[in-house]
Amino acid sequence: MNCRSSLSGLLGLWVGFVSTISFADDLQAIPLKSKIANVQPMTGIVLWTANEETRTAPIQLEFSYLSYDQIVGEQGEYHWAPVEKILDAVAGRKHQAVLRWHDTYVGKPTGVPAYIKSLPDYRETVANSEKKRTGFPDWSHPELRRFVLEFFGRFAEKYDHDPRLAFVQVGFGLWSEYHIYDGPMKLGKTFPSVEFQREFAERLNEGFHQTPWMISVDAAGDHAPFAADKKLLALPFGVFDDSFNHARHGQENEPNWNRLGRDRWKVAPAGGEFSFFDPRDQKAALSPAGPHGVAFPQQAAKFHVSFIIGDDQPRFQNPERIREAGLACGYRFRVTQFVASASRAVVTIQNTGIAPIYHDAFPAVNGVRSQDSLRGLLPTQSRTFQVTAGGGAPILTIESDRLVRGQRIEFDADLR
Known part of the structure; x- marks a missing residue:
């Protein structure tokens, strides 16, 4: 095989590899419906x-x-x-x-x-x-x-x-x-x-x-x-x-x-x-x-x-x-974006309440937490979170080490 053929073959492999990565990380909108039914923890x-x-x-x-x-x-x-x-x-x-x-x-x-x-x-x-x-x-x-x-x-x-x-x-x-x-x-x-x-x-x-x-x-x-x-x-x-x-x-x-x-x-x-x-x-x-x-x-x-x-x-x-x-008191979270690929997810959350949450709370996908916290998110403001977990049917939760057994932070969502 001459050098030109070798380079052409390598280039083809590289393009295929990049295409595979791109396909694997193709973020897709995840349908999500949820409604806050209970008074939220710490409020x-x-x-x-x-x-x-x-x-x-x-x-x-x-x-x-x-x-x-x-x-x-x-x-x-x-x-x-x-x-x-x-x-x-x-x-x-x-x-x-x-x-x-x-x-x-x-x-x-x-x-x-x-x-x-x-x-x-x-x-x-x-x-x-x-x-x-x-x-x-x-x-x-x-x-x-x-x-x-x-x-x-x-x-x-x-x-x-x-x-x-x-x-x-x-x-x-x-x-x-x-x-x-x-x-x-x-x-x-x-x-x-x-x-x-x-x-x-x-x-x-x-x-x-x-x-x-x-x-x-x-x-x-x-x-x-x-x-x-x-x-x-x-x-x-x-x-x-x-x-x-x-x-x-x-x-x-x-x-x-x-x-x-x-x-x-x-x-x-x-x-x-x-x-x-x-x-x-x-x-x-x-x-x-x-x-x-x-x-x-x-x-x-x-x-x-x-x-x-x-x-x-x-x-x-x-x-x-x-x-x-x-x-009517405290924070209230609404998920306005939830997209995921096989390996990661992106979540955007808005605070529709009247105050922030004063303890750390983390969006989590399939139990894997974001590195960033919802703590301090002010009313009407939104924050976008990167999570290193995804999949075909990812599960979104909000987790906090400041909750006792039986408590759960809920969220509103209407994503199709």
Whole structure:
């Protein structure tokens, strides 16, 4: 064979090889029909863990308060059994937890560990709050301040990556809502100094890398450092509003949302609780016009909330109404493109919800995940994902290591 013939033969083999590759990687549209039927993980109406309705209600999240003295009695001795009990019970119902740590609760002693209370120079205040005798911590004592920083370091180390835990709420004052509106409000004594509040926030940011932490919108006041400190405002904390839908929300609460940053929801969750100011706030929270003329889906979209505590809602609304309200919260995914070859797939997903998902979630084909995450995909935005799996009848799912057994992220799709 002469050289010209040899080159011609090699060229023919190469063209055939390239054609085979091209044919093997010929992306074809994959028909896909799917509809979101359930409230999505880490979103929706939230019930307290003690509510019997948690077993059957259309929810994904459960809420619980915890105090420091439930975990620590003696210095350096941490017993996490109360946390484990709550998280296991919640996960057993195929839900995740929102936990809030508190030091001051109306009508109760403080949540300060016994070893600190026994120190000779530690002096708490007991005074009326909402006509109930209430304990207020001694924030002037250095051991209390040191302990709280240590506590959240230990808690983050143990639970930051735990799928049973969706969000953590923290703060000071009554119910950790960053206020003492009724009682002895004394900075540096019954409420932490501004300097310690700043150190506290910075330490939380150092400890939590996966689980979002949240503070009350009341932290926007002059008794706290956040609104006037650009460095603190840059921290990725979320906010919760425990009087979300009361009559004067626009005049009294919304300015606090503004001071803490109305775009904060783009990087950290927004949530809260239906108000108790007026009986209508609970009874009509999910009525078509809301308690004061604004429907819940409209209010939720305005503030881009992912969840709202509504423990009384099963008393006032049927499961379908609660499900609809839950679906109006947080993220919602729609698949707008799904094409595949024998060896790979391309998927485009749009967020049609009102907030991002705040944990990693990955489109997966036949169980093979994309390298890119849906985390942070904003409402109306789309993201295209490459997956190294395909085939003639590929199966598309959305997977996340932050789900508990029995949870599933659903999606809408109508591809032909």
